[in-house]
Amino acid sequence: MDLNYTPRQQAFRQEVRAWLKDNLPAQKLASYDTCEGFEQHREWERKLFDARLSMVMWPEELGGRGCDLTEWLIFEEEYYGADAPMRVNQNGQLLLGPTLMEFGTEEQKKRFLPRMAASDDMWAQAWSEPNAGSDMAAISSKAIRDGDHYVINGQKTWSTRAIYADWAFGLFRSDADSKRHHGLSFLMVPLDAEGVTIRPIKALNGKDAFAEIFFDNVRVPVENRIGEEGSGWHVAMATAGFERGLLLRSPARFQQPVRKLVELYKANQAAADRDPSIRDAVMDVWAGAESYALSAYQSVGRLARGEKIGAESSINKIIWSELDLKIHETAMRILGARGELLSSAPQNQDDHGWLEGFLFAQAGPIYAGANEIQRNIIAERMLGLPKA
Amino acid sequence: MDFTFTDDERAFQDAISRFLMTEAAPEALREIWETDAGRSPDLRNKMAEQGLTALSIPEEAGGLGMGDVVWSLMTQELGYYGIPDSLADTAYVSAGLIAALPETVADRNGWLEQIAEGSIRIAVGHPVNPLVADAHLADFTLLNHEGEIHAVPRSLIDVEHNASIDSSRRLCRVMWEPSNSTRVADAETGAPIWEEALNRGALSVAGQLLGLAQRMLDLSVDYVAQRKQFGKPIGSFQAVKHHLADVASKIEFAKPVLYRAAYSLQHGQADAALHISQAHVACAEAAHLAARHGIQVHGAMGYTWEVDLQMFMKRTWALESSWGDRAFHKARISAAIFADDAPLGPGQTFGRS
Numbered sequence: 001m002d003l004n005y006t007p008r009q010q011a012f013r014q015e016v017r018a019w020l021k022d023n024l025p026a027q028k029l030a031s032y033d034t035c036e037g038f039e040q041h042r043e044w045e046r047k048l049f050d051a052r053l054s055m056v057m058w059p060e061e062l063g064g065r066g067c068d069l070t071e072w073l074i075f076e077e078e079y080y081g082a083d084a085p086m087r088v089n090q091n092g093q094l095l096l097g098p099t100l101m102e103f104g105t106e107e108q109k110k111r112f113l114p115r116m117a118a119s120d121d122m123w124a125q126a127w128s129e130p131n132a133g134s135d136m137a138a139i140s141s142k143a144i145r146d147g148d149h150y151v152i153n154g155q156k157t158w159s160t161r162a163i164y165a166d167w168a169f170g171l172f173r174s175d176a177d178s179k180r181h182h183g184l185s186f187l188m189v190p191l192d193a194e195g196v197t198i199r200p201i202k203a204l205n206g207k208d209a210f211a212e213i214f215f216d217n218v219r220v221p222v223e224n225r226i227g228e229e230g231s232g233w234h235v236a237m238a239t240a241g242f243e244r245g246l247l248l249r250s251p252a253r254f255q256q257p258v259r260k261l262v263e264l265y266k267a268n269q270a271a272a273d274r275d276p277s278i279r280d281a282v283m284d285v286w287a288g289a290e291s292y293a294l295s296a297y298q299s300v301g302r303l304a305r306g307e308k309i310g311a312e313s314s315i316n317k318i319i320w321s322e323l324d325l326k327i328h329e330t331a332m333r334i335l336g337a338r339g340e341l342l343s344s345a346p347q348n349q350d351d352h353g354w355l356e357g358f359l360f361a362q363a364g365p366i367y368a369g370a371n372e373i374q375r376n377i378i379a380e381r382m383l384g385l386p387k388a
Numbered sequence: 389m390d391f392t393f394t395d396d397e398r399a400f401q402d403a404i405s406r407f408l409m410t411e412a413a414p415e416a417l418r419e420i421w422e423t424d425a426g427r428s429p430d431l432r433n434k435m436a437e438q439g440l441t442a443l444s445i446p447e448e449a450g451g452l453g454m455g456d457v458v459w460s461l462m463t464q465e466l467g468y469y470g471i472p473d474s475l476a477d478t479a480y481v482s483a484g485l486i487a488a489l490p491e492t493v494a495d496r497n498g499w500l501e502q503i504a505e506g507s508i509r510i511a512v513g514h515p516v517n518p519l520v521a522d523a524h525l526a527d528f529t530l531l532n533h534e535g536e537i538h539a540v541p542r543s544l545i546d547v548e549h550n551a552s553i554d555s556s557r558r559l560c561r562v563m564w565e566p567s568n569s570t571r572v573a574d575a576e577t578g579a580p581i582w583e584e585a586l587n588r589g590a591l592s593v594a595g596q597l598l599g600l601a602q603r604m605l606d607l608s609v610d611y612v613a614q615r616k617q618f619g620k621p622i623g624s625f626q627a628v629k630h631h632l633a634d635v636a637s638k639i640e641f642a643k644p645v646l647y648r649a650a651y652s653l654q655h656g657q658a659d660a661a662l663h664i665s666q667a668h669v670a671c672a673e674a675a676h677l678a679a680r681h682g683i684q685v686h687g688a689m690g691y692t693w694e695v696d697l698q699m700f701m702k703r704t705w706a707l708e709s710s711w712g713d714r715a716f717h718k719a720r721i722s723a724a725i726f727a728d729d730a731p732l733g734p735g736q737t738f739g740r741s
Contacts (some may be wrong), residue, residue: 001457002390003651003738009389013735077734188450194631259733262725283718286725286732287645287666293737294391294644299393315637372626378636379629383609386624 005074012071016078019051024084031356032088033207038164041088055093055117058101062109063117069300076250083256092116092123093161094247096169099186103227103235112188124162126170126189127236128214129155134373136171137180137233141215143172143187145229148222150174150187150217152195158367162211163200165191171232184232188224195219199254205359225265241363246300246313249320251293251304251386257327260352264334272334281330288323311381314374321364321371328358389738391644401461407438408469414696417470420556425525427474427509435471436506441479446487449500456591460650463592467599470699472556473521474509476592482510485530485537485585493572495539513562514586516712523547523560532582533566533659535575540564551558554706555699563682587653587664589711594646594664594671598639600704601671604678605635608685608696615687622685631681638674645670648738657739659731662724672708679704 003320005013025044030037043109048054049063057072058064067075087093093116100109115121141154152172158352162168168189191198195218227235265272265282272278295316299309331354332339339355341348365371379385393401410539411434420428435441435521444459445451459480466476483503490497502508511526527543545609547560573581609632612623622628649667652660679701690697708714724730731739 001393001647001651003648003655005389005738033544074735081734175661210409245510251737255734255737262730262732266726280718280720283721283725287670287721290666290737291463291641291645291670294648295641297391297737298644298647299392304390307391312640319636320639372630375630375633376626378633379623382636383629383632385609385613385629385632386621388624388626 009071009074012067013074016053016075019053020078020082020084023047023051024082029085031207032086033161033203033205033209034295035164038088038161041085042119042122044085045087045089049118049162054119055097058097058113058117063114069243070297071295072247073250073252073300076252077255080250080252080256081290088161089116089119089122090248090357090375091125092121092167092169092374094186095125097124098247099226099235101170102238103186106225108223121167122161122165122170124159124165124191124213125156126156126159126162126168128158130157133158134370139171139173139184140365141172142176143174143185143220144176145174145222146219149187149219150222150225152187152189152218152220154215156213156215157201159198159213160209160210162191162213163198163208166212167191167225171236172231174229178230181280184229184233184236185229186226186232188221188226189215189218189220193218193220205356206361210237245297246316249316251289251296252322254320254327255351256288257331257357258286261285261327261331261334264331264354268334271336278330281326281333285323285327285330288319288326291358292319311377312379314369314382317368317374318365318371318378319363324357324364328361330353333357390638391647397458397461400458401465401708404438404440404462404465405468408465408471411435412469414470414699417699418558418647421472424611426556426558427472427522427525430737432475432509433506434473440475441506442504443479444483444487445500445504449497450504451483451500454655456588456650457647460591460595460646463595464599464602464646467596467703468603470556470600470603470703471680472558474511476634477512477521477589478510479503479506480592481585481589481709482530484588485512485581486510488581489537489572491575495572501537510548511560512585512589514582514589514711516586516589516716517710519550519559520562521560522558522644523604524558525560526548527605529564530585531562531564531566531570532578533571535578535582536564536566536571537573537581538564538570539572540570544570552706554702556703557706583661584653586711587661588713589644590664590668590717591649591653593707593711594649594667597647597671597675597704597707598642599670600700600707601639601642601675601678603700604675604682604697605632606637607700608632608635608678608682612685615625622728628685631685634671635674635678635681642667642674644671659724659739661720665712665720668712668717669714669721672714675704727729 029040030036032041045054045217052065055064056067056075059066079294096190100112129139129141143152168191170182172187174185195216197214199212203209261282335350338349380387431524443454447453451655452696484497486499508601509526511520511523511529513520513529513531515532520529524547528539531538531540544564546563550559552559612628613621647662652663682697686697689695
């Protein structure tokens with residue numbers, strides 16, 4: 001055990017810090033759930049890519065700089081510590097990217113990953129269906145082989161920012177007679193293909209944050225399939241579940257709002273202390289964010305030693321989603337009667353965007369596998385309890 | 389940056405675990421705990437043979453020269469197997485305290501050698517604990533008089549026994565008179581040594597609580613897998629699963645907190661006290677939840693004397709306020725993170741960057 005950063009790691013931290021200082025947008029970008037904000041974020045991603053900072057742990061030939069996971073954690077600490085913009089293409093970069101790395105052909109990697117790193121292509125997910133949410137194996141959208149193409153028919157839903165995206169990836173039933181986890185294939189679909197209709201779903205924050213995607217005889221070439229035909233479930237599940245979960249929500253993303261929550265509490269201490277449980281809640285989320293960070297470093301170390309990390313990743317999902325909720329609930333309690341004010345309200349004094357974060361935090365325990373499902377996974381795979 | 393244990397350290401932990409599994413089975417512990425002394429010289433000798441008592445004694449005094457980081461694995465094993473206070477208090481907390489005494493203390497090296505060979509028991513009377521564990525059979529007790537450190541032999545101590553809900557505990561009110569012959573450090577020398585002993589005691593308890601949490605989780609998993617109601621194991625019901633999944637989560641996320649705290653103490657880092665209090669709170673929360681959910685999924689069986697769960701629950705309820713209760717550790721965390729120079733935000737996890 002050695003909890004010191006190497007000189008190389010320290011130098012990397014300084015390099016990232018300096019670059020961000022010189023290059024951060026002067027003005028806060030508009031929300032990436034709006035058309036204007038989406039394009040601003042795409043431009044920012046391009047800038048990151050040009051500095052080879054968009055996907056630091058990808059190999060150089062694919063647009064990254066070959067960092068290890070410890071360096072990636074350092075990058076994330078500097079990135080979120082500097083209040084840099086949210087990552088608009090992370091569903092592609094962090095969910096599909098690792099899948100392509102592990103299961104994609106060399107040709108697919110070259111074709112998709114550099115453009116993904118540069119955000120030339122923006123990616124949306126196409127997993128959930130109206131009747132396949134927590135029970136994802138109930139997927140019924142079909143992709144039936146016709147020569148060197150698949151013909152897709154069906155409907156996907158809850159696809160984040162799909163109205164702005166260029167591509168979608170997800171699971172489709174390539175064997176019409178198959179059941180459950182069998183007979184699914186993992187496909188990448190251009191969203192400008194004929195027969196694709198995208199209908200926005202207005203989220204509770206009033207923005208078109210996600211969408212339904214309808215497929216009506218959409219033809220997709222066979223080379224857009226990742227992995228073998230019929231092995232889509234395996235591809236979707238096997239891809240370094242742990243890494244993916246960690247990459248999606250790095251600890252820095254929670255340590256930064258905790259720092260701001262402490263500042264918010266101190267700035268409003270007299271009012272906040274009327275309810276003594278607020279101070280305790282601030283301490284609790286501080287401890288939560290720290291232990292999430294420590295756990296991440298521990299896991300990265302174990303991976304570097306060649307250990308496998310399995311169902312523990314389900315714990316991560318529960319921890320960060322509930323932590324995010326508690327951080328924002330506590331902020332709202334401190335803001336008190338002004339907490340409800342929208343950023344457009346003249347009397348709004350919330351310059352961090354706690355309300356927006358509070359709304360988004362409501363979704364955390366639901367998306368990426370509801371926390372009830374994660375608890376089932378922990379109980380069955382980690383503790384070995386019998387299935388229902 | 390490498391936040392992992394070496395293969396050797398893990399192998400050592402596994403060896404101790406296998407040893408305690410056979411030598412410290414619950415039936416054996418129940419018999420030992422029934423006795424007045426509550427301790428087994430036979431078990432202690434065997435633990436010394438395994439190297440446990442020599443773990444952090446310097447090599448020149450016949451020890452293995454390891455530190456808090458390795459102890460953070462061992463204290464979990466002591467907790468898991470319900471090993472009473474005397475071992476950790478002697479071999480870990482007292483060993484650290486005595487090693488920190490000035491070389492001029494005549495008995496210092498002899499005591500360290502005796503700890504290493506397992507031929508001595510030492511109790512620690514830190515003011516944070518109202519009573520002293522195991523002072524009744526300690527060869528001597530380290531006591532605080534206005535900040536001074538005194539090593540007081542058993543013959544100069546009167547003890548009043550105070551029974552605890554934890555049958556393994558032997559808590560004593562200690563009556564003694566400070567004298568020049570018992571003093572081993574003055575108050576100025578003693579202050580940082582007492583502070584470090586407090587941190588080490590808290591860390592020792594944190595590790596034991598985490599081990600207790602794991603033991604109660606394992607007992608609960610075994611029980612719900614075999615107990616049937618409505619024609620199936622109750623462990624197949626989601627409500628039961630989620631109780632135990634929550635315990636598993638608490639344990640997994642308390643572990644790295646414990647290890648970082650141990651590293652901070654071993655390397656004398658500025659935020660060690662904060663990290664140790666965080667570990668004490670996190671490990672106590674894990675153990676407390678493991679007890680609460682453990683008894684819930686055991687149903688009425690969990691409320692019996694016969695089922696072993698009660699042994700580990702009671703030890704949890706005793707230890708979670710030992711070496712600083714929750715309020716003590718919360719107050720230390722509060723003082724640290726609301727300070728002007730608090731180590732907050734990304735990049736501060738392993739020291740201020």
